[in-house]
Amino acid sequence: MQRFFxxxxxxxxxTVAGFVKAHRDLVRIDPSNPRVVVARNAPVKGKVGIVTGGGSGHEPAFIGYAGRNMVDAVAVGELFSSPTAKSFLxxxxxxxxxxxxxxxxxxxxxxxxxxxxxxxxxxxDGIDVATVVANDDVCSAPLxxxxxxxxxxxxIFMWKIGGAKAAEGASLDEVIATAxxxxxxxxxxxxxxGPCTLPAVGHPNFQIEPGRMEVGIGHHGEPGTRLEILKSANEVADDMVRIVLDDHDLPAGREVAVLVSGLGATPINELYVLYDRIESQIVARGLTVHRAYVGNYFTSLEMVGATLTVLALDGDLKRLLDVETACAGF
Amino acid sequence: MTGISSKGTGAIVADMAAEIVANKAYLSEIDGKIGDGDHGVNMAKGFGRAAERLKGEETLDEAMQILSDVLMSEIGGSMGPLYGMMFSDMADALSARPVIDEAAFARMLRAGLDGVQDIGSAKVGDKTLLDCLVPAVEAFEAAVASNKGFAEGLGTMKAAAAVGRDSTIDLVARVGRSSRLGERSRGVLDAGATSCCMILTSLADGIAKRLN
Structure with missing residues (x-):
């Protein structure tokens, strides 16, 4: 693949420099560390700060979720590589x-x-820090x-809901419990x-043969649980819904939020093709879709593929998910 | 006890960095088989930058502290904190002593190992750098305990490091990104154990050269 670099x-x-120029109304670079992107309005006195961070190459994650009522500061790592402890600090x-x-x-x-x-x-420094570690990827380990x-x-849902809770003036314990x-x-x-390539490495870090697909693949190309013949969009959508909902015993009538993200090189229209089937399958299981997000929300360089995330809502989570937000990622 | 003056021993770290930089492509290649193929790139970046900052007059512990600072503040990933803690704790254990003898070197190795185990969660057999580091440290300690002498102890340590590195070929990764591969991670060297073996070998050769 030809690429811009x-x-x-x-x-x-x-990437960070361009992002901050394009979204200067939302974010700035931390003056003490060029690998930290800070929401324009942060820090907010008396509010619990929300921090995240991770390797680059997943844009708009992680920097795209810095903003008002969202993440206050993001530590930026090398491509697919954790930020330094100094950047998190x-x-x-x-x-x-x-x-x-x-x-x-x-x-x-x-x-x-x-x-x-x-x-x-x-x-x-006397700063009280607590953490929540996301572990939503079903195929990466048994339940x-x-x-x-x-x-x-x-x-993304964890940041959105945690960020909204913090913006309401909740305590650190409450924000952590809600996130x-x-x-x-x-x-x-x-x-x-299809695979992706770190530009400094120069060749794909794994292979998917033409006509095949990897079900359960990770965000850096970690192998999935099944290597299969590529099926129709509807069959793939059915499989994704089955994997996600079979792991999560939700009673009929439960409201959910659904996020379908491209992995970088899949056209947005194909994501809608998937979503068309995904929503009908979710509804067929007796669930109600309160909100859907379809687009490139969390990518993996130029990997071809898509992810499905289903969030089970309750009254509290639904209210917090609906809080208005200003960030580049949504 | 035999020992070497710590004066100018920072050059050992410069030689170690040169070894890592020379093996940039090799380390990335083996990492690419079960990881994302950037181990050599990140290691060469960190060690190379540290080497640029050495003035040539540092003691071993001063040079290790400079290396640790670069790894911890500029490299990140998993290797930044793991090797960063290892070199920082090794430097603390040597703490500006004028002579490095086998007892001081053994304390330094043990402190480095403790540093890695404190920050990481791996055990021997998980296909990580510990599969090289643990047997190497234990081999050196055993050599010192049986009064084998510094030079022989270093040789024993190098041999144990190489055996430990090679042991990772038959292991299934249980920690880190390659652990997601399960059985598919068997049959290749672990990149971290390979770079760890290079580091320990450089250290041993650098000391041995000065003992003569």
Whole structure:
């Protein structure tokens, strides 16, 4: 594939620079760390700060979710590589309005280590930090070992709901409990049709043969649970709904929010083709779709494929999901 | 006890960095088989930047601290904090002592291992750098305990590191990104264990050269 880049080593800095120029009404770069993107209005005095972070290459995640009533500060890593502990620390400092900081991030080895170190360093600054680790990716581990599952697009619901809760003036404990409830209510699955390439590496980091698909693929091309013959969109949609809902025993009548994200190189129209079937399958299971999001919300460079996330709502989560937000990702 | 003056031993870290940078493509290649193929790129970036910041007069612990600062504040990922903590704790254990003898070197190795285990969650057998580091540290400690001498201890450590590195070929990854592959991760070297073996070998060779 042909691509736009200068020096591969500069891609992340140039991505952040362009993003901040394009969205200067929403975000700025932290003056002390070029790998931290801060919401224009942060820190808000007396409000719990919301921080996230992760490797680059997933845009609009993670930087696209910095904004009002959302994430206050985002630590930016290299492509597919965790931000440094220093960047997480600087994001925590930038988000701190004196009421503590909630770091809401995904379950990856590097992020776990760097957040752990940043939390220790922030404690020395007297900043109270608590965390929620997203683990919504169904195929990455069995239900009995849910703590081992990766965090994927369900993180967006966790940030949205945690951010709205913090904006209401809730305490750090309340924000953490609500963000935890949001991610506990999320189940996600990915289907990959084509691989992606780190520009500095120069060749795809895995292969999917023509006419095949990887069901349960991760956000960095982690292999799925099944390598299968590529089926029709309807059959793929049925499979995705089955994987997600079979893992999550929801009573009929429950309201849900649905997010279908492209992985980078799949046309948006194909996402709507999938969504057409996904919604009817969800409704056929007796559930009601309160809100749907279809588009490129959490990508993996130029991977071909899509993810489905279903969030089970209750009154509280529904209200918080509907709070108005200003960020580039939505 | 035999030892070397710590004066100018920072050059050992410069040689170690040169070794890592020279193996950038190799480390990325083996990482690419079960990871995302950027281990060499990230390691070469971190070690290369640290080497640029060395003035050549540092002691080993000063140079390790500079390396640790770069890894922790500029590299990130998993290797940034793991090697960052290892070198920071190794540097603390040496803490500006004028002579590095086998007892000091053993304390340094153990502190580095503790640092890695404190921040990470892996155990021996999980197909990580610990499969190289743990047997290497234990081999050196055993050599010191049986009064084998510094030089022989270093040789034993190097051999144990290489055996440990090669042991990862037959292991299934249980921690980190490659753990998602399950059985498919068997049959190839772990990139972290491979870079760890390079680091320990450089350290041993650098000390051994100065013992003579």
């Amino acid at each position: 200068n020096n591969p080593d500069d891609i992340v800095d140039e 600087d994001a925590i400092r930038a988000a701190d309005g004196g009421a503590g900081v909630a770091v809401l991030y995904g379950n990856y080895a590097g992020d776990n280590m760097n957040v752990k170190m940043a939390r220790k360093m922030a404690a020395r 009995a070992e849910r703590e081992k599952r990766r965090g994927v697009a369900g993180e 935890q409830k949001a991610i506990d209510g999320c189940r996600s699955v990915g289907v990959g049709l």
